[in-house]
Amino acid sequence: MEESYDVVVVGGGPAGLAGALCLARARRTVLVVDAGAPRNVPAEHVHNYLGRDGDAPGALLADGRAEIRGYGADVVDGTVVAAHPGAGHDDGIGFRLVLEDGRSVRARRVLITTGLTDELxxxxxxxxxxxxxxxxxxxxxxxxxxxxxxxxxxxxxxxxxxxxxxxxxxxxxxxxxxxxxxxxxxxxxxxxxxxxxxxxxxxxxxxxxxxxxxxxxxxxxxxxxxxxxxVVPRFTVRSGLIDSLGLDTAEEEEQGHAVGTYVPSAPTGGTEVPGVYVAGNVTDLHAQVLAAAAAGLTTGTAVNADLQAEDLDRALAARRA
Known part of the structure; x- marks a missing residue:
């Protein structure tokens, strides 16, 4: 049987883990699916992260995984290759997410934090x-x-x-x-x-x-x-999952020069597809590690508020029935 979660977070970098931490502490069922290819993997150290300046990127992510697991979140190493909106979920807006190995899970909401690729x-x-x-x-x-x-x-x-x-x-x-x-x-x-x-x-x-x-x-x-x-690389979002959800990307320009692509979103991470949220470099090309983590927290609170409103609507409908 397919497992079902309140939220599936796609991408286990700082934005994804911070969002998952917020949601797990809010007692939501959370799954993080991480492909294990963080953008900053070639770098030796994380900088400008207050209290953790100079840490190895891998150590930061390992600690983040341990923290979210401590609040009951699940973490799976893998790649989400497709997501199908409206695939049905007993608790409201539904998505069916398919992993590269053939497994699938269901979610009420999806948070995409897959970052970007530096094209040199x-x-x-x-x-x-x-x-x-x-x-x-x-x-x-x-x-x-x-x-x-x-x-x-x-x-x-x-x-x-x-x-x-x-x-x-x-x-x-x-x-x-x-x-x-x-x-x-x-x-x-x-x-x-x-x-x-x-x-x-x-x-x-x-x-x-x-x-x-x-x-x-x-x-x-x-x-x-x-x-x-x-160098000045071109920043390009990882688009496979984004395309399958029907999300549009936009070009970001500086001084009339295209510097990369991103997924447009509201300040709280909401996208044009109901139930799909984004955080981190996938929507903010210039966010450093600390900013990406902060965005994950902000978006996590927005996702929880969305779920809470839906829960209330269902409770009212049940009472009136």
């Missing part, structure tokens, strides 16, 4: 160093690379802005144009004022020696030395 520029050697000495967020990695020689790989109009931002952490910044538009006169003046070198030419590969980045090799053969590379 296609430069040989870049992906292998991702999360180590190829980084994108100064608030996540800037302190660790302070006063080190850094290169910013230009792939779009946001590269100049990224170079200017990282200048706060290091005096040795080089902007390599690569496939980005050439900086205009104003941007060149800004870069010069900050002491940021600007190098034209496309990058052919990342040079590595002794398990550390040593520079970017240009098509011309020139080597731009550095200790770490800054």
């Amino acid at each position: 520029p296609e430069v040989p050697g870049l992906a292998e160093r991702w999360g180590r000495d190829v980084v994108h967020c100064p608030y996540c990695h800037g302190w660790e690379w302070r006063e080190q020689p850094l290169t910013v790989l230009g792939t779009g109009p946001l590269g100049v802005q990224q170079a200017q931002l990282f200048r706060q952490w290091s005096h040795d910044i080089t902007f390599v144009q690569h496939t980005a538009p050439a900086p205009d006169a104003q941007e060149r003046e800004q870069l010069a004022a900050l002491g940021i070198a600007c190098v034209a030419g496309e990058v052919s590969r990342v040079e590595v020696a002794g398990d550390r980045v040593t520079g970017l090799r240009l098509d011309s053969g020139e080597l731009v030395p550095c200790r770490a590379v800054v």
Whole structure:
């Protein structure tokens, strides 16, 4: 028989676990289904999480799993490949969720916290160093690379802005144009004022020696030395489950440049599909770990309020009958 839950949370990262914790403490039956592929798995540490700065990402998630299990929530390692709205549930809005191994469960509500994928520029050697000495967020990695020689790989109009931002952490910044538009006169003046070198030419590969980045090799053969590379990835939501529920995604733009896709939602995580909620990077591309966890808590309270209203309607209907 299919097991039935008040809420199935798809994704066991900070947003999903925080939502599950809130709901389990509210005495809801909760299942978390986690594919075990967190976005920050290449990183060694979590930062800007008050009280847990410097923790390993895996330790944070392991502790979160233990906490929600302590309140009666279930956790399953697996991938939800499809969800069917209106599949029937004795207690109201219903969903049937199918896992990759063929199992299925039913839920009154679904909370999707599957995060996003970082799509990196296609430069040989870049992906292998991702999360180590190829980084994108100064608030996540800037302190660790302070006063080190850094290169910013230009792939779009946001590269100049990224170079200017990282200048706060290091005096040795080089902007390599690569496939980005050439900086205009104003941007060149800004870069010069900050002491940021600007190098034209496309990058052919990342040079590595002794398990550390040593520079970017240009098509011309020139080597731009550095200790770490800054990139601006494209952020794309993991869309398989989202598509099966009929949820639309939207493009997010910055300075007229598409930076990624996300699922539009209300401030409390509600979506256009009744009974389906989202939290974390799947709806907020720039949420760091602490913000994602906070969003999970906020959305968890909204899901519980939704269920409570439905429970009340059913109780009133039973009384009047």
